[in-house]
Amino acid sequence: MPSEQVWSKLQELLDDGLKSIGSAADENALVALQKRFFGKKGEVQAYMQHMKELTPDERPKLGALVNQVRDKLEARFVEAQKHLEEAKMLADLKHRRVDLSLPGRLPMRGAEHPLQKTQREIEDIFLSMGFEIARGPQSEWDYFNFEALNFPEDHPARDMQDTLMLENGSLLRTHTSPVQVRTMLCYEPPIRIIAPGTVYRRDDDVTHSPVFHQIEGLHIEKGLNLTHLRGILQLFAQSLFGKNTKIRLRPSFFPFTEPSVEVDIACIFCGQKGCRLCKQTGWIEILGAGMVDPNVLREGHIDPEVWSGWAFGVGIERVAMLLHGISDIRLFFESDLRFLGQFRR
Numbered sequence: 001m002p003s004e005q006v007w008s009k010l011q012e013l014l015d016d017g018l019k020s021i022g023s024a025a026d027e028n029a030l031v032a033l034q035k036r037f038f039g040k041k042g043e044v045q046a047y048m049q050h051m052k053e054l055t056p057d058e059r060p061k062l063g064a065l066v067n068q069v070r071d072k073l074e075a076r077f078v079e080a081q082k083h084l085e086e087a088k089m090l091a092d093l094k095h096r097r098v099d100l101s102l103p104g105r106l107p108m109r110g111a112e113h114p115l116q117k118t119q120r121e122i123e124d125i126f127l128s129m130g131f132e133i134a135r136g137p138q139s140e141w142d143y144f145n146f147e148a149l150n151f152p153e154d155h156p157a158r159d160m161q162d163t164l165m166l167e168n169g170s171l172l173r174t175h176t177s178p179v180q181v182r183t184m185l186c187y188e189p190p191i192r193i194i195a196p197g198t199v200y201r202r203d204d205d206v207t208h209s210p211v212f213h214q215i216e217g218l219h220i221e222k223g224l225n226l227t228h229l230r231g232i233l234q235l236f237a238q239s240l241f242g243k244n245t246k247i248r249l250r251p252s253f254f255p256f257t258e259p260s261v262e263v264d265i266a267c268i269f270c271g272q273k274g275c276r277l278c279k280q281t282g283w284i285e286i287l288g289a290g291m292v293d294p295n296v297l298r299e300g301h302i303d304p305e306v307w308s309g310w311a312f313g314v315g316i317e318r319v320a321m322l323l324h325g326i327s328d329i330r331l332f333f334e335s336d337l338r339f340l341g342q343f344r345r
């Protein structure tokens with residue numbers, strides 16, 4: 001082929017290529033055109049075959065021209081690709097209407113369970129006063145749950161009606177007080193512990209659950225008396241219910257303390273004017289406490305002539321119900337997210 005013809009064919013190829021690439025209808029058509037023009041066996045490369053038909057001084061010109069044609073076609077190719085993508089996006093947007101007034105989708109967020117939260121708050125108060133956390137088993141021996149705590153053989157709390165017995169002769173602990181004696185047997189005094197944990201009783205109504213939680217407190221040191229107990233519990237009540245919270249001690253009875261008291265806080269709902277929640281008395285009972293009975297210290301191998309101690313036991317559900325104004329204990333155990341979600345921090 002004479003050189004003039006080669007040049008004009010090349011020009012034709014360029015014109016044709018620019019036109020077909022520019023008017024490619026879709027992605028597939030573009031891919032086909034890419035193969036047709038740019039592949040190793042593509043039409044552009046094919047022009048190099050004419051090299052041998054040219055004179056030596058024309059040859060470099062062919063190389064340069066073929067490169068130019070390829071560059072121009074490639075540029076058009078990139079342009080066409082961009083065009084197609086834009087058109088596709090626009091068409092897409094037309095079909096998919098976006099409603100900007102819809103509420104966003106929030107990720108699910110967990111919340112600390114109100115009992116866990118209350119337990120942690122009580123723990124923090126006592127940890128800050130130098131108490132440590134102790135634990136004991138939930139299946140307990142009669143000895144630790146009753147006998148070592150000075151319960152007489154025929155005490156009503158031992159009644160099967162309250163206590164859930166296990167087949168191996170042990171029982172589900174009815175309070176966290178057994179951790180007192182277990183701790184005394186493991187550690188030398190002075191002792192300052194709190195013992196949070198699950199306890200069980202055959203009891204079931206709006207304020208009682210067969211499974212509930214307590215925190216036991218035990219302080220053993222030389223020369224302790226009821227005023228130490230009162231001071232710490234005052235601080236405890238104020239940290240939990242507000243710094244103006246008043247407490248009072250009422251005489252009571254527990255087998256493992258002598259003297260025993262019940263501790264009330266001034267009603268946080270009515271400011272002591274008298275309401276349904278404080279039964280018009282202005283006071284709400286929050287826990288039991290007392291000076292550790294010498295018999296209990298002896299069971300823990302601690303000499304009551306040298307050491308004295310005070311103890312208390314508080315119900316976590318009861319405190320949480322007071323703190324958050326909850327009237328039905330069963331809400332804690334129903335796993336209803338509408339209830340639990342309210343305790344998100």
Ligand code: DAH
Pocket residue numbers: 174175176177216217254256257287288289290291311312313314
């Ligand atoms: N264990 C008692 C109960 O479950 C609560 C209690 C009262 C614990 C007085 C004590 C205490 O440590 O001193 O009802």
